[in-house]
Amino acid sequence: MNYYVLTLFPEMIRQAVDTSILGRAIRSGRISVDTVNIRDFSVNKHNRVDDYPYGGGAGMVMEAEPVCRAVEAAEERIGKKSRVVYLTPQGRVLNQTIVEELAREENLILLCGHYEGIDERVLEQKVTDYLSIGDYVLTGGELGALVLIDAVSRFVPGVLSNEESSQFESLQDNLLEYPHYTRPEIWRGKCVPEILLSGDHRKIEAWRYEKSVERTRERRPDLLQHSYHVTGCWFGGDIQRRAACGLTDSVSRYGAYLDLDRKKLRKQGKVFGSRELLIFVLDPGAEIPEDGQPWRNLQGRNTPLVLAAGESAKGLPRMAEELAARGFAPIAVFENGCGAEKQAEQALEIRKKLEAFWRCQKEESL
Ligand code: 9D3
Numbered sequence: 001m002n003y004y005v006l007t008l009f010p011e012m013i014r015q016a017v018d019t020s021i022l023g024r025a026i027r028s029g030r031i032s033v034d035t036v037n038i039r040d041f042s043v044n045k046h047n048r049v050d051d052y053p054y055g056g057g058a059g060m061v062m063e064a065e066p067v068c069r070a071v072e073a074a075e076e077r078i079g080k081k082s083r084v085v086y087l088t089p090q091g092r093v094l095n096q097t098i099v100e101e102l103a104r105e106e107n108l109i110l111l112c113g114h115y116e117g118i119d120e121r122v123l124e125q126k127v128t129d130y131l132s133i134g135d136y137v138l139t140g141g142e143l144g145a146l147v148l149i150d151a152v153s154r155f156v157p158g159v160l161s162n163e164e165s166s167q168f169e170s171l172q173d174n175l176l177e178y179p180h181y182t183r184p185e186i187w188r189g190k191c192v193p194e195i196l197l198s199g200d201h202r203k204i205e206a207w208r209y210e211k212s213v214e215r216t217r218e219r220r221p222d223l224l225q226h227s228y229h230v231t232g233c234w235f236g237g238d239i240q241r242r243a244a245c246g247l248t249d250s251v252s253r254y255g256a257y258l259d260l261d262r263k264k265l266r267k268q269g270k271v272f273g274s275r276e277l278l279i280f281v282l283d284p285g286a287e288i289p290e291d292g293q294p295w296r297n298l299q300g301r302n303t304p305l306v307l308a309a310g311e312s313a314k315g316l317p318r319m320a321e322e323l324a325a326r327g328f329a330p331i332a333v334f335e336n337g338c339g340a341e342k343q344a345e346q347a348l349e350i351r352k353k354l355e356a357f358w359r360c361q362k363e364e365s366l
Contacts, residue, residue, distance in 0.1 A: 001103070001156045002032045004074035005145050006067070007112040008049065010035035012142045017149060025159040033149065034077065038062070041069035050115050059116035067111070068122045074109045082107040083128045087144035088117070089137060091130035094148060096171050097355060098131070100348050102148070103155035110148065112141030172253045174227040176216045178208035209254050226358055228304075229276045233258035235294035236283035243308065243338035244281035250347035251277070260294040269297025274361075277354060278328065279306045281338055284315045295319070300327035304357050306350055308334040331357050 005013045017026060017033045025031045042049050043065045050060040071084060083105055092098070102108060111118075111127065133144045153159050181192045195207045216224050232248030232255055234240035241259070248255035259265065260282075272278055282294060305328035307320050313335045320330040331353040334346055 001030075001105070001153065002034070002078070002107045003145075003149055004034045004036060004077065004107065004109045005112065005142075005149075006036045006038055006070045006074060006109065007140075007142055007145070008038050008114050009112075009140070009142055010037050013146065016146050021159065021164070022150060022153060025153055025156070028158070030156050030158045031149075031153050034074070036070050036074055038066050038070045041066040041073070043069075053116065057116075061116055062113060062118040064119035064122035067118055068126060071109060071111065071122075071126045078107045078109075080107075082109055084109040084111060084126050085129045085131055085148070086111045086113065086118070086123060086127040087133070087141035087148070088113060088130055089132050089135075091132040093132050093134060094151070096151075096169065097348070097351050099148075099151045100155055101352070103152045104345075104348070108152070110141075110145040112145050114140045169253075171223075172251070173212075173230070174216075174223045175212040175253070176220060176223070178211040178215070205254075212254075226355075227275070228354070230255040230279060231258055231272070231276060232256070232279040232281070233260050233298075234281045235260040236281075239310065240281045240283055244279060246340060246343050247279050247281065247306070247308065247338065247346060247350075250343050251279075251350050260298075265297075267297065269299065271299045272301065272303040272328075274302045277304050277306070277350075279308070279350075280323070281308045282319075284309050284313050284319070293322075295323055295326065298323070298326060298328075300329070302329055302361075303327065304329050304331045304354060306330075306332045306334070306353075308338040308346070311337050329357065 007013060013033065013035050017023065022031070022033075026033060039047055039049055043063070049066045050062050053059065053061045075082070083102075085102075085108060087110065131144070131148065133147045138144065154165075181196060185192050185197070193207070195203055198204070213224075213227075216227070230248055230252035232244040234244035241257075245257055248257065258270070278298075278300065280295070288294065300323070305320070305323055307316055307323070307330060309316055316333050316335050320333050324330055332346075332350055334342070338346065
């Protein structure tokens with residue numbers, strides 16, 4: 001990932017990115033951070049880049065021309081079309097989904113404003129994304145750019161070591177992380193929860209999930225409104241099972257698995273709620289057993305659904321329709337493969353679709 005930061009204070013960017021994990025990532029060539037000093041593109045003999053606002057009012061406004069030339073300088077260095085992110089309190093608030101989406105870019109141009117803002121005309125011409133880092137007031141865009149660089153770089157392969165990278169992100173499932181403990185077992189009279197010493201991994205998992213939910217309810221009840229439970233199910237063989245489990249694990253820390261090939265399950269069926277997500281992987285070429293289709297006893301209650309199948313999938317849209325008639329809301333249908341290479345891409349797509357789904361639900365209920 002190559003970042004191009006356009007700013008009046010390049011040393012502020014350099015200071016931060018040459019340190020710690022980002023510094024290491026730069027030295028190993030996994031990321032690069034180029035700074036472009038907007039002042040170098042001043043069109044004024046006093047090197048000024050700001051002027052009074054038309055219409056009056058407080059503060060100064062950054063001129064369009066130097067900003068435009070700075071963007072073009074970055075575009076020339078890159079040599080192809082890339083996103084231009086303007087850090088501004090008026091942007092969409094950055095979140096983990098946006099971070100992961102940005103991490104898929106090869107180059108990012110980050111524009112940092114100062115003073116009251118930047119002449120609207122150059123923004124209209126050059127900016128592709130308006131992003132804020134939260135609802136509070138900063139003195140300029142540099143800290144926003146740094147926050148973005150830090151969060152995005154974690155998703156660049158090789159930036160985090162195995163130790164540092166967690167397979168599971170804290171915000172998966174929209175739940176906070178469970179509490180952590182290390183030695184000593186008793187510290188100033190306080191014990192480590194007994195269950196963590198039991199060695200019973202199923203129980204430990206269940207306890208951690210419970211703690212995650214409890215903690216989210218206490219500290220971030222707003223997140224809980226968007227929490228969901230993921231079930232990955234499959235119909236077919238090992239390939240489908242692996243795809244279903246892989247996809248489930250990449251969107252959820254606490255996902256469940258369901259083998260639709262099991263006769264018993266086909267008989268008893270299962271009803272999913274609206275706070276669940278069903279990921280359904282099948283091989284549409286597989287022989288469908290006489291006692292019905294694999295979805296025969298699956299029922300949704302407005303349950304978001306992801307359907308995926310192997311390369312030769314044909315009947316998928318029809319299956320999506322049938323499942324829709326059974327109470328599922330198809331949010332994504334992947335017809336062309338569900339291998340490991342595609343997994344990260346599909347997981348991100350699922351998360352984006354799911355967020356849109358929740359947004360829709362919320363609007364409908366208003
Ligand atoms: C004091 C000026 N404000 C008018 C009431 C508008 C204003 C302009 C520029 C407020 C802050 C800034 C500088 N902030 C950023 O450039 C910025 C920012 C932020 O302030 N909050 C959250 N995210 C970001 S990203 C860039």
